[in-house]
Amino acid sequence: MKKKLLLFVNLLIVFSAIAQNSVRYTTVRLNLREDANASSNVIAVLPRGTVVNVAKECDCAWILVSYEGKEGYVSSKYLSYTQPAQTKHSIVKHQQRTKYYINSAGERVQSPTHYQSVPAGATALCWDGTYSFSQSRRGTCSHHGGVKIWL
Template sequence: MRKFLLILVQLLVIITLSAQTYMYTSANLNLRSGPSVSHRILATIPLGTRILMVEMCDCDWIRIHYNGKIGYVSSRYLTDQKVVNNSNKNSVRSTGNANSKTRYYTNSSGQRVQSPTRYNSAPPGATALCRDGTYSFSKNRRGTCSGHGGVARWLK
């Protein structure tokens, strides 16, 4: 019985570790004690840092683990792609990892659309460049780049 419990615990640890999700910061990012800018800053996470997600959600603030601390960061500055700092200009390069997850949302027409994402140049299917440097894939001009500073330039 003892051996069985030990094997069961080891299996649970392996499953938990394999299910962990990591993201990268797309800017220097404040780790906060709560989910808003009014909460205390616990640490500043440098651009391009790989961080462990405590929980994933499609929300404005996400709970993460960084340097032994658990806190909240704004989801608009997280990406599943490795960030490279070129000439003081933030850019993103694909990690080539088959496990990287592109975020999607369902628009008001019920279509599944890729969430705004940071790229080095306009990717196929992008419809607008947002003011925060991300590219939008919205199929509708209404609400495009909302939460990303609005549209800087339409691509199509």
């Protein structure tokens, strides 16, 4: 009976030691910081759903964790014991929202946009792969590497 009790106590000690180094998941994109405060230097940025090892469990605002060989502090309110579910944004390819600007002539013109093929109304292909809908040659594809091909 004493041997069983001793074995039980030893197992309890081992499991409590293992529990001290637990795993958590980030619930948002999270900064890993040098010290336990929001103004401390950022060591790394952890993507949502990243697995981190918690050095010691506590009911603290900031928790010491390790990630890819780096140790630092993260805000404990953004950690979870369960892996966060994939959001629609992470499953579905980002849907493109068409943006517009007012040109020098006062006309509303579609901003350069990525397309799989030449869209109707495009006037130029920019070097970054976007299509421009500019109504004049001045400034066409500016901030997009310039004009690659006039259409």
